[in-house]
Amino acid sequence: MGRFANVWMPIYGLLTTVLATELIPPSQDPWYAAPPGFESKAPGTILRTRQAPPNITALANNSVEAHQLLFRSTDTLYRPSWAVTTVFLPTEESRAGRNKPALLSYQIPYNTLDVDQSPSYGLSTIYGENIMADVRQGLSQGWIVSVPDFEGPEAAFSAGPQAGHAVLDSVRAVLSFTNLTEPDSARYALWGYSGGAFASGFAGELQASYAPELDIAGIAIGEARQYLVDHLHKEGTHNATSFLSALHIPAAEAIALFSGQDIFGYFTNGDEIMRAPELARVFGNNWHESYHGIPQMPVYAYKAIHDENTNIRTTDEHVARICGVGANVLYDRNTVGGHEDEAISGGRRALKWLSDALDGRQLEPANGCKVQNVTVGVSL
The missing domain is CATH 3.40.50.1820 (Alpha/Beta hydrolase fold, catalytic domain)
Structure with missing residues (x-):
């Protein structure tokens, strides 16, 4: 003691x-x-x-x-x-x-x-x-x-x-x-x-x-998934000044400011910018998860199927890739709620899973991967 x-x-x-x-x-x-x-x-x-x-x-x-x-x-x-x-x-x-x-x-x-x-x-x-x-x-x-x-x-x-x-x-x-x-x-x-x-x-x-040397007991990740100034419009409602205003405001404020807007509307060639070779290289190095190594610790992944920010397909693909190379994953796909709802309801499930991991209890599944649909609302 x-x-x-x-x-x-x-x-x-x-x-x-x-x-x-x-x-x-x-x-x-x-x-x-x-x-x-x-x-x-x-x-x-x-x-x-x-x-x-x-x-x-x-x-x-x-x-x-x-x-x-x-x-x-x-x-x-x-x-x-x-x-x-x-x-x-x-x-x-x-x-x-x-x-x-x-x-x-x-x-x-x-x-x-x-x-x-x-x-x-x-x-x-x-x-x-x-x-x-x-x-x-x-x-x-x-x-x-x-x-x-x-x-x-x-x-x-x-x-x-x-x-x-x-x-x-x-x-x-x-x-x-x-x-x-x-x-x-x-x-x-x-x-x-x-x-x-x-x-x-x-x-x-x-x-x-x-x-x-770090023997990590587990990782809980919610909404895991798979971003140019010279090409911005200079005039109109979708212009560089509006776009760059996001540099110095909190993320929550930026979400409210740009809610419902087509971000590609700010660029002179629309979504063509995303196909530039330079960006493909940067995205490959910095954005694409499941390409830099295999998690050696248990993973709990969770996401709302109807998340309005990112498509559930990207998370499904990410989980499938790491499972295909030997990762140990429990993946909950919540059939109800959106991004903010899952932050709450998924957060509760994550804390329970983390408690088990930090107490040294056996995590599900013991080996391999388990993907399941769950229905857990914010009020539950």
Whole structure:
């Protein structure tokens, strides 16, 4: 019991910890810049740490404390980079019944090209109650919960390898911070919905080659699936100014602003732009999941059949590909609800599955893949 109690104590003696007393946007906050010589450090090495701003900590009212870690990572082009994660530590009471520490890396769908919309800043200013409710749910089960800025310091939205590397390195950093680096000293899992599933999925595919020492208990991904300025119209209602306004607004605001619009209407040649060889190469490297490796851990995939954002076919194909090469997947296709509904009802099922994974229970199926239609509404 002594070892179990001690591993939760962060390694303050090895790090300089400061208190973030006020919120400063990442683009203006020198804390977010990597220190000189960071390139020589191993991926996942903690470069800087601080206590999270009080308003972020207060939102997770069942967390004993929250910290922010800046750590070494690797970008899409495999160059040295860095990223940040916000770590919430559970109370002693909530973790008392656990036989082994547990870590949930929760990738939120922040979908932005603006670094000032990153979770480490936006948790208290943008993303609101739904995200923090999930964080509190994990904390109530005694889990450490980590919320990484997986797009990195340049807000590289849709850069798959960048996101996957940052997620894996955030797990390395949190395990180091909590003294859980010994083999089998903790269980850890990944979770993401929509844009968060994109990051989690890439992490799952890249784990074997990039972070083979990480024995991930499972990954829950919701709405997993398979993006040009010079070609924008300069005039009319669908023009470059309108299109580029999305650069500096939150994803939810952009969705409302462009709701019901044909995005290809902004481009001079319509959807012809999507067939450009340059874009095909970029999409292949950064967007297409199931081409960068085979997840070596159990996967829980879930999606609403009538999701209005992406066709269910793309998720079906993604699951079929990884199942065809030996992945272990439980895939729920929900017959009711849309994208937002499945974020809620699917999220409940994901949390139950993650609880089983982090408790070390046998997951279904034991081997291979199981695809099933379910009917689970928001009110159930």
